[in-house]
Amino acid sequence: MAELKIVITGCMGAGKTTAINSISDTPLIATDVGTTDEARLEKDTTTVAMDYGTLTIDDDRVVYLYGTPGQERFAHMWEILAEGALGVVILLNHRREDPLADLEIYLENFQQAIANSTAVIGITHVDESGDTDTTAVTPYYDYMARHGLDYPIFPIDARAGAQVRVMIEAMAAMIQLDEETDEAV
């Protein structure tokens, strides 16, 4: 049986590890190391291989939650991790200099996996930016509209399991919608 997995990706410091930790059944297995380059200004450690947690959905099946390393120099791993995923969660740190450029990077690099499943966008660190939730998501919706995309976008706190769960729920809704669309064709 194919491995069931949801991939959580996004830039460094967006909260991927935290998000997995907030909903995983099992203690997170992380591959964090100390940051040594300019990234050190943003956080002390970062993921270099992957994080993973699990969700046991019944007696026989486990869904793996894979967190990708955020830095683009690890992009060679992204495609491998995302192959066959049920869906891709893209987390964006709203306080980064150009989060829309970050979004573009992840949409491009996970294009194939998203085309075969779906994606949900989570915007983190909105509170610290001074934006309201509504003003914060506007540029992301504008970007999506320009590119003909309709993925759900939510401002979230990655520490809050309930908010991370909403992204999975939205992913489920999009998958169901895709299946309806396919049946109608």
Added chain:
Amino acid sequence: MSVMVEQEQKATPKQANTDRPLKLAVRIFDQRIREHLTRTIQLSEQRKPGSLQLVDANVAEIVLIDPDEPGADAFIRNASRGRRPLPVVYASEQPGNEIAWLKRPAQAGDLLAIMQTMRDELASLPADKAANGQGRVRPDLLPISENQAGLDQILGLLDHATQASIRVGGITVILDGARDRIRVPRPLAEIENAALAEKITADLLATAKSPPAEGSDLIRHSLTLTELGWRLGLATSPAPEPPPDALKSTIRLERWPNFALLPHEREHLLWTGRLIRMGQTLEQMISQASGGYDSVARFYNACVLSDLLREGTGHQRKRPRKAPGSAGRSGIFSKIIQRLAG
């Protein structure tokens, strides 16, 4: 119990009157800058008596803002929708041609010049633009069986007011359009007056009593207007029969409600996906809804009150066919969601 609305700041006058002072506010947190601008405004007033009046941002026609400060973009966003006050960005460099700009450091002559421009801009705002926001008309609510007048009043305030107060059971709630917040004079969690039975207040109470989000020690003292609208919409009691013409209208959503914060049912996510992707008529939604018309009407009203809905012809984007084997994933997701909920 009725909701009393005292609109402190009506949608401002339809025509700017050159015979009266322009109401100007400084909404900049830096005290030194604020003091400098206040002196500059006073100096301008001495040069041209009766031209400017320094007021609070809540009642201003024009507001000076620092684009780098929190909340400044709310004024720009409001102005883009035809709401007042109109912002003037105070900065060393011009932020863009579409935004009025006062060069820093300000001088009285520059201030008077930009204020004349703004006076003209106020005068040129069509009345309907000022009232509705660039002609955008919010769709009507589906009829509700109680307190329709109260909700209509709130709807009007959400569209028009810079700031207004709503008195409910002796407590004054401030609707602040410019800052996209509804505030109460005390922390929400302290309001326990059982007499506040009106839906709006019940809703505030429900929010106050709900535990803070996991992992967050944030204590909620206010709601965004979007959140208020959403919660009120879900709390409405729809009239038994929808207007026949409403059933045939195609509806679409502009964006996803922030379900990370807003109360919702699983079905709402699916409806949202459909309404964003291709649009549906109410009739179609009702035929697919487990809760029938009542649940759809609450959702619809929540979308209207939180300004998420737009009317228009639905369209179907061309979507790539999924790879073989993608079918059946929704079953797995149902399991995942059950697991997460449990």
